[in-house]
Amino acid sequence: MTEPGRPPTIRDVARVAEVSVATASRALGNYGRVSAETRARVLAATEQIGYRPNSLARSMITRRTNSIGVVCADIASPFFAGVVRGITDEAKRAGFDTLLVNTDEDVATEREAVALLMDKRVDGLIVSAADVREVEHLAGAQERGTPVVLIDRISSMLDADAVTVDDVAATEEAVRHLLGLGHRRIGVIAELRIEREADWANLLGPDLDRDRGELNASAARLLGYLRAHRAAGVPVDPSLVCRTGSYDVGGATEAARALLTRTNRPTALVTIDNVMTVGAFRAVRELDLDLPGDLSFVGFDNLDWTTLVRPALTLVEQPMHEIGEQAARRLVERISGDDQEPRRILLPTSFLVRGSTAAVES
Amino acid sequence: MTEPGRPPTIRDVARVAEVSVATASRALGNYGRVSAETRARVLAATEQIGYRPNSLARSMITRRTNSIGVVCADIASPFFAGVVRGITDEAKRAGFDTLLVNTDEDVATEREAVALLMDKRVDGLIVSAADVREVEHLAGAQERGTPVVLIDRISSMLDADAVTVDDVAATEEAVRHLLGLGHRRIGVIAELRIEREADWANLLGPDLDRDRGELNASAARLLGYLRAHRAAGVPVDPSLVCRTGSYDVGGATEAARALLTRTNRPTALVTIDNVMTVGAFRAVRELDLDLPGDLSFVGFDNLDWTTLVRPALTLVEQPMHEIGEQAARRLVERISGDDQEPRRILLPTSFLVRGSTAAVES
DNA sequence: CTGAAAGCGCTTACAG
DNA sequence: CTGAAAGCGCTTACAG
Structure with a gap:
C-alpha cells in the first residue's frame, strides 16, 4: 500500500x-x-x-504510556514467574503492557531500575521491594504521580497498596498442624534477610501481637511459627529457629543439615519459601532421613515436583497467579485515578496435608 | 529543588x-x-x-527506544523463565529494557502482541514462534526494520537469526545411551504440535537426514530419537512414539500411562521437554514403577527437583540462561546495524547420567 | 563552539 | 461538526 x-x-x-x-x-x-x-x-x-x-507521540501528549513496570527479585524463581504471569494477564486485559526488571534483592539495582522505568514514563509500578526499609525511591515515584503497588512484602515506611498472602496465618496453620500431631521440637529454616540484629532479637521477644506491617514476608512467617507455639502453650527453643547464611538453595541445605545432625534434633521441619524448601529437602535426602518416620516436613509453594517425591510434601500453597492479578488490578485502579487510602490485600494460603507429615512417634 | x-x-x-x-x-x-x-x-x-x-521525546526523534520485545509462550514455565532471565540480563547490560508478552502458543495472540510491540516502537523482537509456519507478522516486522531473533524454534519460512539447542543431538545422545544399556523398546512422549498429519507420517519416514530447519523443537527431538535407532541398527516401533492429546502435564500423564500399561511395554522412556517430563513421571508414580528396575527414565531440563526424587533423574540439560543471553546479544548486534546472513546458533545440551537409567535386565 | 529554528507524530483547546 | 495552530520535550542540520 x-x-x-x-x-x-x-x-x-x-x-x-x-x-x-x-x-x-x-x-x-x-x-x-x-x-x-x-x-x-x-x-x-x-x-x-x-x-x-505512533504510541510514542501519543504518549508525549497524553502523558500516559499504557505500560507498567514490574520490579521483581528474579523472574527465574517459580514464585515470581507465577506472579508475573498473573500481572501480565491482568495488565493486558486492561490494555497495558509490561516492562520487566530483576533486582536480585539488591536495593541499588532496584533504585536504578525504578529510575529507568520512570524515564520510560511507565504509568505505574509493581515491586517486590528488596529492602522494606529502603523505599525512598518508591516514595519518590509516588510523589511524581506514579502509583506503586507492593507485592510479596509490605513496608510500613511506604504509603502504598500491597498484595501479599497472610504470611502469619500461613505458618501458624502449618505449625499448629504439627503441634496437633504431637511435635514439640519443630525446626524452621528461614532466610537471612531480617535487616537488623535488633529486629531479630525482638522477633523472638514477647511482643507477638504487633502489627506485621514492619515485617518482611520471611519475618512474618516466623511470627506465625511463634504465635502457634504460644497458642498451644508450647515453649519455643530459639536454637531451632535457623537463619540461612545466604538466600539460596545451598544456604538452606547447610542450615538444615546442621539442624538435623545436632543432638536432640527436631522431629519436624518447616520452611518458609520454595527456595528454602528445596534446600532443606536436599539435606533430608543427603542424610537419608525417612519422611515422615524420622522427620515431618512442611514445604512452601505448591510446585509440580512436590507431588512427585515420595512421600508427597505437605505444604503451604500461595495463589501466585492471583497475587499478580490483584496487584495489577489495584495498580490499574490507581492509574485510573483511585485515591482512596492504600489497601493491604492479604490473600489466603491453603494448607495441603499430604504424606510428609505424621504424628510423632512416642 | x-x-x-x-x-x-x-x-x-x-x-x-x-x-x-x-x-x-x-x-x-x-x-x-x-x-x-x-x-x-x-x-x-x-x-x-x-x-x-524524557525518553519518549528522545525516542521520537532518534527512532530508537532502547527497549526490546520478548514474546514467549508462558513466562510461568521454568524454561521460558530461565531464558527470559538470560535475555533481560544481557539486554540490561547493553542498555535495553524488556517488554514481556505471553502467547500460550496461540498465533493470533502472537500476531496481536507483535503489532502492539511494534506500536511501542521496540528496537527488536525475540520470539518463540507459536507456529513455525505462520510467521508473516514476523517477516512484516523485519521489513519495517525491526530485527527478529527466534528462540527455541527455527522457522524455515523466516530469514532470521535463531538460538536453540541442538535438539537432534540432544535426544540422539539420550537414546544412544539407552540403546547402549541394551534397551530395545524405548518409548518417547512428545507433544502434539506437529502441525500437519503429513509431517508426522513423514517424520517417521525414511528421510532422516533432512535439515532440521523446517522442524519445531519437538519434531527435531523426535528426529534425534529416530537417528539414534538407525545408527544402532535397531528398528523403531512407531507405536512407542506417543503424541500427547494436549500440551500440558495432564496430557503427558495420560499418554505415558497408556504406554506403560500396554502389553509389551517399553523398558525405557524418553521425554522431550520439562512439561512432558513432569507428566510422564507422574504416570510412573501412579503406576508405582520402580526406577530403574522396572523402567529407565530420561527427563528433559535440569530443574532442581530432578535431584530430589529417588533415584535422581538422568536427563538432557539445556543452557536456558545462555539461550536468552545469546538471543539478546544477537538482537543487539542486529539493532546496531549488523546485516550479515542470519545465523542459526545451536547451543550444545548436556546429558547428565544419574540414577533413573540402567542396563536392561535380561 | 553556540544558538535559532525546524520537526518527530501526535492531541487538544480555541474559533468558526 | 471541522480546521488552523500551538505544543508535548526533545534532537539536529544549518548558520554564524
Whole structure:
C-alpha cells in the first residue's frame, strides 16, 4: 500500500480521507464530535494505508504510556514467574503492557531500575521491594504521580497498596498442624534477610501481637511459627529457629543439615519459601532421613515436583497467579485515578496435608 | 529543588546553565562540539534540578527506544523463565529494557502482541514462534526494520537469526545411551504440535537426514530419537512414539500411562521437554514403577527437583540462561546495524547420567 | 563552539 | 461538526 520507507502517519490518513489532521485524530480517538460519515472515511483510510498510531507521540501528549513496570527479585524463581504471569494477564486485559526488571534483592539495582522505568514514563509500578526499609525511591515515584503497588512484602515506611498472602496465618496453620500431631521440637529454616540484629532479637521477644506491617514476608512467617507455639502453650527453643547464611538453595541445605545432625534434633521441619524448601529437602535426602518416620516436613509453594517425591510434601500453597492479578488490578485502579487510602490485600494460603507429615512417634 | 508539578525539562537545564536548549542537549548527549566549561555548567545544572531526559521525546526523534520485545509462550514455565532471565540480563547490560508478552502458543495472540510491540516502537523482537509456519507478522516486522531473533524454534519460512539447542543431538545422545544399556523398546512422549498429519507420517519416514530447519523443537527431538535407532541398527516401533492429546502435564500423564500399561511395554522412556517430563513421571508414580528396575527414565531440563526424587533423574540439560543471553546479544548486534546472513546458533545440551537409567535386565 | 529554528507524530483547546 | 495552530520535550542540520 504505502511505499515510503517510513510507516504512514496521521497526516497520510488525513490526506487520504480528505479531512484535517485534527479531525482524523478525533475520529480515531473517539474524542469530541465527529460526524458518522467523516469517521467512516477516516477509518477506511486508516485501513487502506495500514496506519497504526505512533504510541510514542501519543504518549508525549497524553502523558500516559499504557505500560507498567514490574520490579521483581528474579523472574527465574517459580514464585515470581507465577506472579508475573498473573500481572501480565491482568495488565493486558486492561490494555497495558509490561516492562520487566530483576533486582536480585539488591536495593541499588532496584533504585536504578525504578529510575529507568520512570524515564520510560511507565504509568505505574509493581515491586517486590528488596529492602522494606529502603523505599525512598518508591516514595519518590509516588510523589511524581506514579502509583506503586507492593507485592510479596509490605513496608510500613511506604504509603502504598500491597498484595501479599497472610504470611502469619500461613505458618501458624502449618505449625499448629504439627503441634496437633504431637511435635514439640519443630525446626524452621528461614532466610537471612531480617535487616537488623535488633529486629531479630525482638522477633523472638514477647511482643507477638504487633502489627506485621514492619515485617518482611520471611519475618512474618516466623511470627506465625511463634504465635502457634504460644497458642498451644508450647515453649519455643530459639536454637531451632535457623537463619540461612545466604538466600539460596545451598544456604538452606547447610542450615538444615546442621539442624538435623545436632543432638536432640527436631522431629519436624518447616520452611518458609520454595527456595528454602528445596534446600532443606536436599539435606533430608543427603542424610537419608525417612519422611515422615524420622522427620515431618512442611514445604512452601505448591510446585509440580512436590507431588512427585515420595512421600508427597505437605505444604503451604500461595495463589501466585492471583497475587499478580490483584496487584495489577489495584495498580490499574490507581492509574485510573483511585485515591482512596492504600489497601493491604492479604490473600489466603491453603494448607495441603499430604504424606510428609505424621504424628510423632512416642 | 524544583517545585513545578512537572518534572524539569531540558529548557530548565538550559535556563539554569545559561545556555541554549541546543547546547544543553549536545552537552548531555555528548554530541557535536561543546566546550569543557559549558559542559560542566550543563552537568551541574542537571544535577542541581534533578533533570532526567524524557525518553519518549528522545525516542521520537532518534527512532530508537532502547527497549526490546520478548514474546514467549508462558513466562510461568521454568524454561521460558530461565531464558527470559538470560535475555533481560544481557539486554540490561547493553542498555535495553524488556517488554514481556505471553502467547500460550496461540498465533493470533502472537500476531496481536507483535503489532502492539511494534506500536511501542521496540528496537527488536525475540520470539518463540507459536507456529513455525505462520510467521508473516514476523517477516512484516523485519521489513519495517525491526530485527527478529527466534528462540527455541527455527522457522524455515523466516530469514532470521535463531538460538536453540541442538535438539537432534540432544535426544540422539539420550537414546544412544539407552540403546547402549541394551534397551530395545524405548518409548518417547512428545507433544502434539506437529502441525500437519503429513509431517508426522513423514517424520517417521525414511528421510532422516533432512535439515532440521523446517522442524519445531519437538519434531527435531523426535528426529534425534529416530537417528539414534538407525545408527544402532535397531528398528523403531512407531507405536512407542506417543503424541500427547494436549500440551500440558495432564496430557503427558495420560499418554505415558497408556504406554506403560500396554502389553509389551517399553523398558525405557524418553521425554522431550520439562512439561512432558513432569507428566510422564507422574504416570510412573501412579503406576508405582520402580526406577530403574522396572523402567529407565530420561527427563528433559535440569530443574532442581530432578535431584530430589529417588533415584535422581538422568536427563538432557539445556543452557536456558545462555539461550536468552545469546538471543539478546544477537538482537543487539542486529539493532546496531549488523546485516550479515542470519545465523542459526545451536547451543550444545548436556546429558547428565544419574540414577533413573540402567542396563536392561535380561 | 553556540544558538535559532525546524520537526518527530501526535492531541487538544480555541474559533468558526 | 471541522480546521488552523500551538505544543508535548526533545534532537539536529544549518548558520554564524
